[in-house]
Amino acid sequence: MLVEKNVSLQPYNTFGIVARAHALVRVRQPDDLLAVAELLAAQRRQIALSPRQRVAPELEPLVLGGGSNIVLTGDVRKLVLKIEIPGRRLVSEDEHGYLIEAGAGEKWHDFVAWTLEQGWPGLENLALIPGTVGAAPVQNIGAYGVELQDRFHSLDAIDLWTGQPLRLNASQCAFGYRDSVFKHHPPHLPDVAGRDSPSSPTLLAAGMGLAGRAVITRVRFWLPKPWKPVLGYADLERQMQTSGIHQPDARQIFDWVVEVRQQKLPNPQEIGNAGSFFKNPTVSPEQCDDIIAREPRIVHYPMPDGSIKLAAGWLIDACGWKGKSMGQAGVYPRQALVLVNLGKGEHSATGGEVMTLAKAIQTSVYERYGIRLEPEPVVV
Template sequence: MHPSSRPALAAGPAPLAVERDISLKPHNSFGLPAQAQALVRIRSEAEVRRLLGDRELGTQPKLVLGGGSNLVLTRDVQAVVLKVEVPGCRVVDDGPEATVVEFGAGESWHGAVAWSLAQGLPGLENLALIPGTVGAAPVQNIGAYGLELADRFHSLDAVDLVTGRTVSLDAAACRFAYRDSVFKQPALDGGLAGKSLITRVRLRLPKPWQPVLGYLDLARHFAEACIAQPTPQQVFDAVCAIRRAKLPDPAVVGNAGSFFKNPVVSAEQCRDIIGRDPHLVHYPLPDGRVKLAAGWLIDACGWKGKTVGGAGVYEKQALVLVNRGQATGGEVLMLARAIQESVYGRFGIRLEPEPVVV
């Protein structure tokens, strides 16, 4: 056989693309300084399994990183950082009652919302412009303007970071709660925090489409525009306009969005606070409890626009902490703790941070 006509050898899997001693400042929306000893970009389940089988990196601690929009880095990261970049947008089922769409975990969340709308598949528009990736959305059970991810969730695929096995989880298995899921809960409580890497997320978009307009700002927007029956595109545009007016763009001002969860209290607690502060912003819940606006509580304590070191409270929305330019993770935490103490001292309520602190 002529040498040029020999069958080509089967190509083995490409080696892992490991980046060493890399800055994580571009990879977290707060823009906080931190270094990672090793970062591996994950674009498929196979790459996760290859990493787990790597003699050097497989047994090391791991930190899963999506868009870094829900993260406060307070130090350099010794764990292997897994930067999730799994791509893909597709319709997997189109039935009479709903359409199921699937996204790779590395897709931009806002991009996924816009893609769905462009395909004529509304249902996610209230969640427009939320920063981060699709894979991070179930972890946090993101929500805004009267809708949570759990309201549209179908199922997801994740790889076990110990065994390398792929598992599929439905909504019940994800244990969704307010800004919480099984992926944030520790192993001692049966959780999967630090144990899984989400690769694909499927969402169920109900038919026929009905606008979700219960949120006050949205209702006011359409009332002022004299629009009684808005289209999905009009809801999308309104959500984007409202968010841009209230919240800073992370590409311009470093931030992690809403920093604190809105606290939920008993009706009695709420009445007690209203007795002292009649203008308290609050939302009754179906179970009889009341959700309080954390931003209002913080603003009432005089924090809006204040600065501690390089970290500050956003001038237009007290719920958002920002990087004034050179903030460290320690300064962000110092500011957050000062706010917590202030709110507890005045209202007797402990605010709980939303971002993960590393």
């Protein structure tokens, strides 16, 4: 395991924020994580922690994939694990579907494009989402009517507490809206011989948190046959009407999604950003009716559980934030849901400026609508 010192993280976060890692390890194969686990075990021994106790927060590594869902507010003193595990393959195929696998370091969009090139449709609605394959289950990414959990089969990970491999199914990942078991910290466990270990199927099935503990190495997806298009979103409906194509194939949907996202969202290589900055909030039907009475044009979608999802971008725009800025952090003029870095290089926005702007937006939306917006990116 090679530990690099004093590494610039500006190229590794899509916001382009200036920050440095005191120590960074490039994880190019699962075995690299075994060396990290040994290092953490040595640190636990130094501070007399039980193997079943949580590592102190300052000792937890920071897992970094594509850096598309993170806001750095300063230099990172934690050990940064830069996940670069490659690989794509068809695991199996039968009359019901395709089982495919990718390394955690693969770029998500490139992987989606590759599946279509092989003739394996099913991920096309998730085109052009930034980040890596390994980060996709953490966030349970989703777009245009499809979430990762809809196509997920299983994943492999390494338990940094024990060095043991894990294989988790969808239930054990505890997927929710932009949520999973990987975003929650595990509880403190009693160190009692013979009880369930932190890696036991019993605890994992109960949705025990894995943040700071398990690192994803490979992810598998199940793409069912026969393929069925998902076209419920207004943007795709407009694409059908404009093109005159009412029975698109998977490649056509892929192209439409790319076109729509490129029109709405800035390219991180040109304007630093982390994509959608806030989650779309959900409210009760009664709350939605109250808002509609005041704002008849509010964009909203009924959910299967009876709640109503509101478009966070619409709420932010209605509060007058589109195109506004604080320091070098701004709200993208074409999509109020996206915060952007208006600076470049050493003069880029700081993480503090980004979060100051985000908090001002949250306050504005809450004061007007009584709704608390929750950020999507991880703030470090």
